[in-house]
Amino acid sequence: MPLGTLERSAPPFFKQGPSALSRLAVFSALALFLMVADARFQITGPFRQAVATVLYPVQWLMLQPVEFASHGRSYFQSLQTAQEDLDAARKKMTVMGQRANQADQLAMENQRLRKLLELRDRLQTPAQAAEVIYDTADPYTRRVVLDRGQLGGVELGAPVMDEAGVLGQVTRVFPLVSEVTLLVDRDQAIPVLNIRTGVRGVAYGDPVAGHGGGMELRFMPANADIREDDLLTTSGVDGLYAPGLPVARVVKVERRADSAFARIYCAPLAQVQGARHVVVLKPLGDNELPRPDAAPAAPATKRGGRK
Numbered sequence: 134m135p136l137g138t139l140e141r142s143a144p145p146f147f148k149q150g151p152s153a154l155s156r157l158a159v160f161s162a163l164a165l166f167l168m169v170a171d172a173r174f175q176i177t178g179p180f181r182q183a184v185a186t187v188l189y190p191v192q193w194l195m196l197q198p199v200e201f202a203s204h205g206r207s208y209f210q211s212l213q214t215a216q217e218d219l220d221a222a223r224k225k226m227t228v229m230g231q232r233a234n235q236a237d238q239l240a241m242e243n244q245r246l247r248k249l250l251e252l253r254d255r256l257q258t259p260a261q262a263a264e265v266i267y268d269t270a271d272p273y274t275r276r277v278v279l280d281r282g283q284l285g286g287v288e289l290g291a292p293v294m295d296e297a298g299v300l301g302q303v304t305r306v307f308p309l310v311s312e313v314t315l316l317v318d319r320d321q322a323i324p325v326l327n328i329r330t331g332v333r334g335v336a337y338g339d340p341v342a343g344h345g346g347g348m349e350l351r352f353m354p355a356n357a358d359i360r361e362d363d364l365l366t367t368s369g370v371d372g373l374y375a376p377g378l379p380v381a382r383v384v385k386v387e388r389r390a391d392s393a394f395a396r397i398y399c400a401p402l403a404q405v406q407g408a409r410h411v412v413v414l415k416p417l418g419d420n421e422l423p424r425p426d427a428a429p430a431a432p433a434t435k436r437g438g439r440k
Contacts, residue, residue, distance in 0.1 A: 258375045259415045261286060263293075265408050266310065275318040275340055275405070276304070279311045281413065287311045290373055292414045298379035298402030299323065299367065300411055311413075316380070317346030317405050325350070325380050326368035330358045333368050336381060336399055346405055348381050350397035355388045359397055373417050 151159075171177045261281070269276040281287050283306050291303040293313045301321065305312035314321050321338040334353055340346045353359065363383040369376030381399035388395045 258417070260294075260412045263287070263311075263411050263413050265411060269312065274320075275315040275338070275346060277301075277313050277315065277408065279303075279313060279411065279413070280309075282307045282309045282311045284308055287413055288416060290416050292374050292378070292416070294378065294412045294414065295403045295408050295410070297404065298381070299374065300401075300403040300405065300408060302373075303413065313411075315346070315405050316348060316401050316403070317342075323374065323380060324368045324371045325365040326376070327359060328364045328366055329360075330363075332357060332359065333370065336365065339398070342398060346401075347384075348399040348401055350383070350399055351394070353395050353397055355393055355395045357395060359383060359386055359395070361386060365399060369417065371417075375414065375417050 167177070263279040263281045263285075266278045266280050269278060279287070279293075287303060287306055289303060289306050293300045293303060299316060301313045301315040301318075302323075303311050304314040316323060316336070316338055317340050318338045319340055322335050324333065325336045326333050332353075334350050336348045336350050338346070339349045342349070350359070350365070361383050364379065365381045365383065367374040367376055367378040367380055379402050381401045383397060384400045385398040386395060387397075
């Protein structure tokens with residue numbers, strides 16, 4: 134028998150129950166009835182609550198991965214935001230610190246400039262303001278470079294002061310800049326006068342004394358009347374520094390029995406380290422100061438002459 138002649142459907146003997154169309158109609162009518170009954174009488178409310186109660190653990194377990202991922206994402210986002218806020222706060226604090234330091238520095242510079250202006254008004258010697266550019270590169274000397282030179286009116290040998298006292302002396306002059314040797318340099322010396330006793334002497338630079346360098350008052354007798362905290366000013370006997378300029382203060386006096394001279398250590402009043410604004414004076418020899426008239430020469434007499 135050919136295969137195409139076989140009947141593939143079940144024989145009528147095995148067919149049981151209603152047809153598919155009948156079941157569709159019955160179930161549709163039942164669904165419509167349940168919807169109307171639920172809308173009118175809420176008959177499925179308890180059944181819904183029971184099913185929701187039974188399915189709640191399953192829903193909770195299904196939502197845990199989603200919530201974990203959401204919490205992890207929000208945690209990392211909040212951590213990144215906190216780090217960004219911390220960086221911004223640190224930058225702001227750094228800027229505020231820099232501004233505070235600049236304000237303190239400006240206040241100190243303003244105070245020093247005011248003192249320099251007052252000093253310039255008190256000085257009878259012509260003076261001009263200058264600014265320290267940098268320290269010289271020679272490690273064996275204590276010198277600084279100013280921003281004024283020959284074109285600015287700076288002369289060789291001119292005294293240099295800050296708001297506290299004498300800082301040094303101009304030792305080299307160029308057209309645009311000039312070099313100042315500080316008082317603490319080993320080759321620098323300045324005549325001084327003790328204000329308390331009126332004793333004169335010469336103070337020499339001592340670059341190894343103290344932290345930033347000091348001075349030593351040499352060739353003073355061991356019995357000289359010099360005490361600690363005595364103020365030393367320029368004596369004016371060298372014809373270069375005007376008299377009365379503050380130079381240093383005595384910090385230590387050593388008197389030894391085996392030496393005829395006392396060792397007197399002094400601390401300069403000027404800021405030998407970190408000075409920025411200074412005043413350059415004209416050398417005393419260039420100032421028009423009154424000088425005593427020369428004594429008239431005695432008339433020459435002829436040898437063997439008689440009246």
